[in-house]
Amino acid sequence: MSDRLFGVIGLVIALIYAWQASIIEESFLSDVVGPKVFPYLIATVMGLASVFFVLRPDDDPVWPKFGKLLEIGMATIVLLVYAELLPVLGFVISTIFATAYLAWRLGSTPLMSLVSGVFTALGIYTVFRLILGLSLARGPLGF
Amino acid sequence: MDVLGSLSDGFLIALTWENLMFALLGCFLGTIMGALPGLGPSNGVAILIPLAFTLGLAPTPALILLTSVYYGAMYGGRVSSILLNIPGDEPALMTCLDGYPMAQAGRAGEALAISGVASFVGAFIATWGLVFLAPQLVKVALLFGPAEYFALFTLAFATLGGLSSKNQAKSAFAAALGLAFATVGMDDQTGSARFTFGEVHLFDGIDFLVVIVGMFALSEVFIFLEHHKASDLKQVEPVKIGRITPSWSLIKACSPTMLRTTGLGFIAGVLPGAGASLGSFIAYSMEKRLVDKQGTFGTGDPRGVAAPEAGNNAAAGGALVPMLALGVPGSGTTAVLLAVLLAMNITPGPLLFTQNPDVVWGLIAALFIGNIMLLILNIPMVGLFTRVLLIPPRVLMPIVAMISFVGIYGVSGSTFDLMVMVIFGVLGWALRKLDVPLVPVVLGTLLGYAMEVNLRRALTISDGDYSVLVGSPLAIGLWAVAIVGFVFPIIFGPMLRARMHAGRESDPKDLTDE
Numbered sequence: 123m124s125d126r127l128f129g130v131i132g133l134v135i136a137l138i139y140a141w142q143a144s145i146i147e148e149s150f151l152s153d154v155v156g157p158k159v160f161p162y163l164i165a166t167v168m169g170l171a172s173v174f175f176v177l178r179p180d181d182d183p184v185w186p187k188f189g190k191l192l193e194i195g196m197a198t199i200v201l202l203v204y205a206e207l208l209p210v211l212g213f214v215i216s217t218i219f220a221t222a223y224l225a226w227r228l229g230s231t232p233l234m235s236l237v238s239g240v241f242t243a244l245g246i247y248t249v250f251r252l253i254l255g256l257s258l259a260r261g262p263l264g265f
Numbered sequence: 266m267d268v269l270g271s272l273s274d275g276f277l278i279a280l281t282w283e284n285l286m287f288a289l290l291g292c293f294l295g296t297i298m299g300a301l302p303g304l305g306p307s308n309g310v311a312i313l314i315p316l317a318f319t320l321g322l323a324p325t326p327a328l329i330l331l332t333s334v335y336y337g338a339m340y341g342g343r344v345s346s347i348l349l350n351i352p353g354d355e356p357a358l359m360t361c362l363d364g365y366p367m368a369q370a371g372r373a374g375e376a377l378a379i380s381g382v383a384s385f386v387g388a389f390i391a392t393w394g395l396v397f398l399a400p401q402l403v404k405v406a407l408l409f410g411p412a413e414y415f416a417l418f419t420l421a422f423a424t425l426g427g428l429s430s431k432n433q434a435k436s437a438f439a440a441a442l443g444l445a446f447a448t449v450g451m452d453d454q455t456g457s458a459r460f461t462f463g464e465v466h467l468f469d470g471i472d473f474l475v476v477i478v479g480m481f482a483l484s485e486v487f488i489f490l491e492h493h494k495a496s497d498l499k500q501v502e503p504v505k506i507g508r509i510t511p512s513w514s515l516i517k518a519c520s521p522t523m524l525r526t527t528g529l530g531f532i533a534g535v536l537p538g539a540g541a542s543l544g545s546f547i548a549y550s551m552e553k554r555l556v557d558k559q560g561t562f563g564t565g566d567p568r569g570v571a572a573p574e575a576g577n578n579a580a581a582g583g584a585l586v587p588m589l590a591l592g593v594p595g596s597g598t599t600a601v602l603l604a605v606l607l608a609m610n611i612t613p614g615p616l617l618f619t620q621n622p623d624v625v626w627g628l629i630a631a632l633f634i635g636n637i638m639l640l641i642l643n644i645p646m647v648g649l650f651t652r653v654l655l656i657p658p659r660v661l662m663p664i665v666a667m668i669s670f671v672g673i674y675g676v677s678g679s680t681f682d683l684m685v686m687v688i689f690g691v692l693g694w695a696l697r698k699l700d701v702p703l704v705p706v707v708l709g710t711l712l713g714y715a716m717e718v719n720l721r722r723a724l725t726i727s728d729g730d731y732s733v734l735v736g737s738p739l740a741i742g743l744w745a746v747a748i749v750g751f752v753f754p755i756i757f758g759p760m761l762r763a764r765m766h767a768g769r770e771s772d773p774k775d776l777t778d779e
Contacts, residue, residue, distance in 0.1 A: 128699050132438060139445055142460055149455045153721055154729040157452040157459055160717040164444045171438035180432060183698045186491050197490050198691050201483075201666070205683035208674065221663040227490060228659035242664050246671060256319055256675050 124182045129175030136172060140165035193227060200224075212261020213251075217243035268400055275626025278325060279634055287322075287330040288631050292638045295337020300345055300650045301661065304485070306338035306598040307704075311481040312665065314605050315474050315672030324609040324624055329631040331605050332585075335598055336388060336632065339581045340639050343380045343574055344650050348373060356542045356577035359549045363562060363569030370565050374647075378511040379519060379567045380574040381643040385636060386523045387575035391531045391582025392632045395589075398535065399618075399625075402590035406615040411723035412734050416743035418716040421593040424537040424750035425705050433755055435701045443709020444716065446471050454721060466681045475673055475682050476710045477604055479689025480703050482669045487694035489662045510644065519571040522552050530576035534583020537595050537750060544583075548576025550764070582632070589613055589625060593712070597704040604711055612715075 143161035186194070204220040222239030226232060250256040278284065298309030310331055317327040342357035347364035360380060367376035409417065422440040449460045450470030461467040526548035533544035552572040553562045562569045581598070588599040592614035606613050611621060618625055643650075673686050693703055720734075727733035735741050754761075 124699060136441075139460075146452075146457050146459050149457055152455045153725050155721040155724045157455050157457045160720060161445070161448050161459070164441045164448065167437055168441040168445070171434045171441065174434040175438075178434075180700060183700065185698065190491050193490055194487055194691070194694065197487065198687060201687045201690070202684055204670070205680050205687060208670075208683070209680060213671075217667055221667055224486070224490075224663035224666060225659055228662055229657075230659045238660050238663065242667055246664075246667055250316075250671055250675075254320055256316070256671070257678070258671060259674060 123179070124185070125175045125179030129172045129177075129179070132172030132175060133169055136165045136169035139168065197224065197227065208259035210261060212263055213258040214243045214247055215261060215263075216259070217246065268396060271622060271626045272396055272630060274622070275628070275630035276633075278623055278627035279329065279630035284326055284329050284627070284631065285634065287326045288333045288635045289638055291330040291333025292337040292635050292642055295334035295339075296341035296344075296639065296642060296650055297337075297653050298334065299338035299341020299343075300653050301341075301656070304661075304665065305342065306335055307601045308481040308485055308665075309338050310334050310598065310601045310605070311477045312668055312672060314601070314608055315478060315676045316668075317605070318474070318608050319672065319675030324606075324611055324621075325627045327609060328605060328624065328628050329635075332602065332628060332632060333635040333638075335602060336578075336581065336635050337639060338598075339388070339578050340381065340384045340643055341650065342577075343384070343570075344377065344647070345654055347376045347380065347570070348651060348654060356545045356573075356580070358542065359545045359573035359577075360570060362549070362573075363564070363566050366563070366565035367567070367570065372565065375511065375515065375567065376565075376570050377647045377651075378644055379515060380570045381640060381647065382511055382516055383519065383523050383526075383571035383574040384578045384643070385640040387527045387530055387578035387580075388582050388636050388639075389633070390524075390527045391534065391579040392629065392636065394531045394535075394579075395582055395585055395632075396629060399586050399590045402586060403615045403618045406591050408739060409615075410737070411719040411726065412736055413740045413743060414719040415716060415723055415734060416740045416747065417591060417593055418712055418719070420537060420743050420747035420750065421595065421712070422705060422708070423747040425595070425702075425708060431700060431758065433751060435699075436705050437751075439696070439701050439703070439705035440709045443476075443706040443711075444713040446476060446706075446710045447473075447713020448717070453718075466679070471685065471710070472677065472682060473604055473707075473710045474608060474676055475686045476689055477601060477707050478669045478673055479686040480693035480707055481601070482665055483686065483690025484693030484697060484703070486662045486666045487690060488697065489658050491694075515567055519568050522556060522568045523571050523575040525555070526552060526572045526576040527579040530579030531583040533576070534580030534595075535586045537587065537593075537746070542577070544580025545573035545577035546764075549573045585632075589617065589628075590615065592617075592715075594708065597707070600704055600708045600711060604707075607711060 140162060143158050143165065146157050146161075148156055148158070185191075200220060200223050204216055207216045210216075218236075218239040220239075221242040222235040225238045226235035230238060247258065251258050279288070294313070295306070295309060298304045299306060313331060313334060317330055322330065339356070342352065343360045343364065346352045346357040346360040347368050350361050350365040352358045352361055364376045364380065367373065422437075425436060425440070445460075447470070449467055450458070451468055452459050458468060529548050529551060530544035533547060549562075549569065549572045552568060556568060557566070584594070584596050584599045585602075588594040588603060590613075592603070592612060594600040594603045603613060611617065611624060669686065670683060673682055676682075696703060696706070723733050724731065727736070735744060
């Protein structure tokens with residue numbers, strides 16, 4: 123069932139991709155092939171593979187329960203927010219929170235999560251910023 | 266003899282203090298990454314590429330660092346196989362069969378030692394194979410025109426799933442997806458914007474480093490988030506290691522095995538579609554058939570540990586041959602190494618040998634040095650690496666995630682790229698759940714540009730005549746191999762897979778490396 127659904131989604135993606143390729147504005151200085159042919163080839167392969175998934179699906183994978191899907195979704199949001207906040211709060215502060223969240227969700231106690239957040243943030247800051255001189259995100263406080 | 270001359274020049278490059286230090290660092294980090302369950306050679310190297318890049322390393326030291334990590338991870342993969350019966354990566358799967366029984370019998374130290382020696386023999390001899398075979402392949406590669414290159418890229422994708430591939434349609438879909446990512450951005454030849462949806466950040470295209478780190482490193486974090494309850498059970502008390510230096514008689518007893526499997530593994534590595542996991546598998550099954558007179562294989566026979574380890578390390582060396590000489594990698598990890606080269610603005614392939622001989626031969630010399638370092642590191646210090654296994658994933662995985670962010674942020678300094686990376690991480694997780702291999706996606710993103718350029722160049726030369734794509738015997742040969750390589754697993758795959766997994770009670774699912 124998952125594979126059939128995946129095949130349908132794949133087919134839709136292939137069609138959208140081909141449609142997007144068809145509206146590429148070609149310049150008057152084009153080579154014989156142009157910018158559309160290679161995308162059409164890709165869309166064909168993708169579409170054929172997707173049709174195959176619909177016709178001959180594999181066994182279903184073990185999908186996680188709803189709670190676990192929520193877990194993945196939450197982690198994604200936290201990481202996206204982390205990316206947004208990096209330049210706002212600076213590397214160290216945002217990393218402490220992001221690491222602590224992940225460590226907590228991976229089974230650490232809340233206190234240990236915070237500890238591992240602080241150590242990870244300071245550890246990375248020391249190694250990559252202070253020793254190796256890499257540029258990390260700077261917040262208003264300069265770190 | 267000029268191969269040896271070039272090689273000695275290579276040693277002059279590799280034997281500077283700086284490069285030796287990078288080799289040592291790489292070997293050390295690589296062994297740790299290989300030993301950690303959930304961090305294989307491809308994710309290990311993937312996380313480090315953006316870092317090596319942002320640190321502003323010159324191409325040679327950067328390559329030395331990262332290939333040392335690659336070799337180191339191949340060595341390290343055996344540690345968790347032997348001690349925990351959990352392969353660190355797929356090639357290490359076969360090592361579990363005899364390694365874990367040896368550990369249970371209190372001979373863990375011996376198993377680690379003999380597998381270390383076997384890894385050394387395999388990798389060392391394979392590096393010699395690389396020295397002599399790669400320049401020959403370069404001569405062939407010089408005959409390639411754009412049409413042949415297009416066929417060669419197709420061949421690489423067709424055979425990437427490997428002989429044991431489960432579902433070729435999924436491999437094909439994955440490759441197409443990767444190629445589609447590569448087409449995003451400004452088209453070089455006409456200046457048309459493609460698939461940018463008006464988003465300014467996409468005009469430059471999607472950086473392949475973002476794809477690689479997202480797919481390989483971040484998706485691993487999501488996998489652990491999903492399974493964390495199960496993975497906490499793996500907390501085991503340290504196994505008694507026992508004697509860690511191999512006795513001469515043991516080495517002598519295993520020598521014929523090691524030499525035979527090295528040859529076999531090397532060939533498996535060079536051929537498209539085989540790679541290290543098949544290398545270790547055929548090495549083990551051949552030895553079992555040849556020398557297992559008393560039926561001791563599978564119950565803790567040292568030869569059963571030596572065979573797959575020599576085989577997979579030799580295959581790792583062999584896989585570098587097509588990667589360096591043709592610019593077409595045959596496995597996940599070599600795909601990541603290709604990314605290293607591309608990030609350094611070096612295009613592998615025949616021209617690399619003529620234009621940047623210092624890079625190639627410096628790298629090969631570094632492999633020899635790295636091997637010796639790894640042997641020295643691995644025999645006496647294996648106790649240290651076994652400690653690494655005690656780091657719980659709940660501490661490790663957040664660190665992996667954060668280092669991924671640091672690397673990508675260092676390359677681009679853009680929040681947008683970080684978000685794209687997170688999205689690729691989730692996508693990678695979903696694709697892994699659906700059993701879609703990630704390696705073709707990554708390889709497609711890497712090679713898409715070159716593949717399209719070659720197609721268009723071939724057709725421009727022929728003035729739009731598509732028959733040019735099958736216009737030479739060489740091209741026809743490549744297409745034939747591609748078709749056979751794609752069809753073969755559909756027919757023989759299920760049988761081969763059943764044999765590879767026979768004898769192991771737990772089926773390790775979530776492995777990135779092919």
